Amino acid sequence: MSILSLILFYLLYPSFFITVIFPGAIFALILLLLMIWFERKAxxxxxxxxxxxxxxxxxxxxxxxxxxxxxYAISEIIIPNGVNPTLYALAPMLLITFAFIPIAVIPVSRIPISGSILSKYFLAFYDPDIKSGLYVGYFVPFNLLLALGLASSYSVFVLLTAWVTNNRFALIGAVREAFLSVSYDVLIVMSALALALEYHTLDIAKIVQSGIPGFIANPIAGVVFFIGVIMGTSRFPFEIVEADTEVVMGPYTEYTGLLYVITMGASYIGTYSFALLYSDLFLGGWAPFSGLPGAVWMTFKAVLVLAFSVFLRSVYGRYRIDQAIRGSWKYVLPAALASIILGLVVGWLWIR
Amino acid sequence: MDKVKEYKKEKNPFRLFGYHLAAVGEGIKHFIRPKRMTLMYPEEVQALPTGYRGFIRFYKDLCTGCTMCAMICPADAMKMVTQEGKKYPRINYGRCIFCGFCVDICPVDALKETPIHDVAFTSREQFRFPPDLFNEEFQEEPPLLSKPVKRVKPIIDEDRGVIYVPDEQ
Known part of the structure; x- marks a missing residue:
């Protein structure tokens, strides 16, 4: 094995390539700039x-x-008096890390047994559920559960960010996040549960490989999951946590310079990792491709979801916190229950 | 007291969802076919009507030094200075609010409005025009842009609000 093929082997190794290059960190950061530009243009x-x-x-x-x-990157970082500097610098980094981490367990593509540049990882990433290799940063059989669990830990770090800055606006933002997180986590978990019941699995790969996009099998769950995502990552109309006309920047009020960029980027990255999950669960993921083209196709759909969720800024105003919570418990929660029932019925009648 | 017009609250969740879809659809329609009404300022300049108050020109040989302009000036932009035993006005455009009172009150028409509205100064010293400089014609700056400036006029349009069409004059 020559040195070049050795480098290529480790470069394309799923745990590295997915988390660091595509669709992970580097691609996500480029996409972040493009998406903020797109948001302003739209x-x-x-x-x-x-x-x-x-x-x-x-x-x-x-x-x-x-x-x-x-x-932003070269402007001064001001650390306020009376905060713990270590925690102050650590909180936004933890925030963006936990926004990124779900990407590691979301399957991006399927590895065919031969004929693809990725085929040498077939055995290392073999998924017995779909009887094929899985192009994923870290393979676990219950990756839907793990991805949701990791993604929902994001709001804890929003609270941490607000708590370490010791600012009253930050605390108001943190309380809003705490209120909202109960509402949206329930929606996300219930709609994901509806899909899990419908496809009889907790493996995202099996949902994709069944060949029926989740949005066709269960449109109610698709809508509810999307509402939960834009609520959880503070996109409009639920940009309540960092409402810049009410509480200066919510939990991120005290941050300046590069740390502010990190806190602002974290919510976009959070939306992006949820969009990858959405693309897998509801939009058919990589099917019908496999290997690297499948990864590109799946990521393309995720980018469309992300673009749509940032586009909503131009359509909606901002709900008040009570309106958002009332809407979420009064209208969307019954829809989530209906999606579970629909999932049970469709899973019993149609999808085996 | 008049009754305040209130929109009826929609109770039917399905119709509510439909309204949300309609709002997003309207947004997408605007996104695909943007109806912009921006005036691209340095390249396009809005043509102004004649008589629109602009920078002021002073005619020194007509001036009688009556100090009426300095008296009427509400922003204290116009002040009198003495040159060779005679009083002349000088103006500070940093203070001037272009109300045109000085032009109106001048008994010998020694102050006139000019049709010049865009002048850029590079320092605060240049805001002040002593009587001799005030007496001269405005030097039109060479244009900063390579292309000639387009003169446009706004027209109210039913579909798009405001559109700008080229001005013929």
Missing amino acids: AAFVQMRYGPLYASKRLGGALQLIADAIK
Whole structure:
């Protein structure tokens, strides 16, 4: 084995390639800049404006975000008096880490036994449920459960961020997050449970390999899961935690410079990792492709979901906290129950 | 007291969901076919009507030094200075609010409005125009852009709100 093929072997090794390169950290950070640009442009289009334009007129102002990122990255980080500096710096990093971590256990593609560049990992990532290799950072048979569990630990670190900064606006934001997290976690878990009952499995790969996209099999669960996602990662109309017109920036009020970029990026990354999950569960994942094209196809659908969820900023205003919680318990929770019943019926009649 | 018009609250959750879909659909319609009404300022300039108050030109040989302009000026932009035993006004455009009172009150029409509205100064010293500089025609700056500036005028449009069409004059 030559040195080049050895490098290629470790580069494409799923645990490294998925978490670090694609669709993990590096791709996600590029996507983050593009998505914030897209969000500003989409809001501008709907509001009869142009959005960022003059930084690079031919690219539609896409370089504006790179300029903004550089400006934030080199500006001073101010640590307020009376906080623990270690925790103060650690909290946003934990936040963005736990926004990233679900990507490691979400299957991205299937590894065929031969014919693909990934086929040499077939045995190391063999999934007995679908009788094929699985292109995933870390394979566990119950990865739906693990992905949801890891993703729901995100809100704990929002609370930590607010608590270590010792700011009254941050505490208001943290209380809002605590209120909301009960509402959205229930929705996400119930709609995922509906799919698990419907496909008789807790393995995301088996849901994808069944060939029926979850949105067709159970549209109610699809809608409820999406509402839970935009609620959980504070996208509009549920951008209640960091409502910048009410509580300065919610839990992230005290952060400046690079630490602020990390806190702001964390919610987008959280939406992205949920969008990857959504693409697998409801939009058919990598099927009918396999190998690297499957990964690209699955990620493309996730990017569409992410784009739609940031696009909602231009359509909606912001709900008050009581409106959001009332809507979530009064209207969406019964829909989640209905999705479980629908999942039971469809799983019993149609999907074996 | 008049009754405040209130929208009826929708109770039917299915119809509520339909309204949400309609709102998102409307947003997507605007996203695909944006109806922008931005005036791209440095490249396009809105043509202004004649008589729109602009920068002020001073005619030194007409001035009688009556100090009426300095008296009427509400922002204290116009002040009198003495040159060779005679009083002349000088203006500070940092204070001027372009109300045009000085032009109206001048008994010998020594102050006139000019059709110049866009002037850029690079320092605060340049805001002040002593009588001799105030007496001169405005030097139009060479344009910063390579292309000539388009003059447009706004038109109320039923579909898009405001649109800008090229101005013929």
